[in-house]
Amino acid sequence: MAYEFDFAATLEYSDLLLKGAGFTLALTAVGSVLGIGLGIACAVCRAWGIRPFNWIATVYVEVIRNTPFLVQLFFIFFGLPQMGVRMSEWEAAVLAMVINLGAYSTEIVRAGIQATTRGQIEAGESLALNRFQIFRHVVLRPSLQRVWPALSSQVIIVMLGSAVCSQIATEELTFAANFIQSRNFRAFETYAITTVIYFLMALGIRQIFNLLGRYVIARRPITGRAGA
């Protein structure tokens, strides 16, 4: 008994798949902007040892990096309502992604900040830049530039990880796939097509980050790279 593949039965639902992919991308976009923002804030706390925040950020990073995303999602969506914090599946998914990415990007950005040499900061001081200007132009931008490839990889990992958000009924791509295969009973074909879509989205995100890295993060060419 040979199995006959029927991809057309899934492609009938391509509008659903595209909608799901759009939701996954939207989830990723919001999650990565807020998550990287949170990561930068925590990285500053950790790198400069701003006392109670430093401690809190350390615990946060260790707890999140050593537990699965799925469990974090379940804790937020099923556990928190018991404490009176109620949220929709979308809010829970975004929150879980922000918290998860925040922890990883803290460590990534911190590595970048710590690679800033003392001389760079002194050079900034000798140019009469104030503390905020030094942080922005001398510390943060070059740091982000250094760790940009690692950050983009992490965003892709989070995007792929968002597939499990279907488990709390967030209507993203995997949810759409589950819905379709329950209608047409073509599980293999449906998941194969969905996998290809995820793969293409991962490639696309990589390209977008490369462009952002080149034209936004490294707007000005840096001469004499720190630590080189």
Added chain:
Amino acid sequence: MTEFTLLDMLRGLWSGLQWTVLLSLLAFVLGGIVGLLVLFARISSHWLLRSLSKGYIELFQGTPLLMQLFMLFFGISLLGLDVSPWVAAALGLTLFTSAFLAEIWRGCVESIPRGQWEASGSLAFSYGEQMRHVILPQALRIAIPPTVGFSVQVVKGTAVASIIGFAELTKTGTMIANATFDPFVVYGLVALGYFALCWPLSLFARRLEGAFHVTR
């Protein structure tokens, strides 16, 4: 109606935790073996092997683990074989692990200076001898910290196996949470279980990194 005590919860979660450990170990060991094969293909001189293994790595790194499990789960049953969640989970995690380990190890092998290859080549070592006596022993030293670090990802990855019905820690947690209506405590404990497995590994990896850094 039966009352669930905290002890009942812990007993249930403990059995789930054991399955998580078992699945992680299996995936890590098998993934390591497959990963080594993929690594050799990835750094071989034959273009076909190189591009096949590159595609393999890209495929498993560029798609969600959940999709890989679904594909295996439904793909194998298309062949007329009956797949238990056990087989699908173990197989899926093995493939996932092998792709990542192969890529991690490739970085380690490629960080061995070119001169080492040339020196051992000039001693008339064959490719196999070069690998065995010169390159791999050095690469192994560099590879240990990131490999231990990656084991944390494997343990966390097993949580996804709960979705295809494998009764490990997360799945046990879900079942207990549904029975007790106490998801806050149950998922808190589940998270604690993973943390207890992963944190020592993370610390160990970090310590190894420090230790290897000083001597290098």
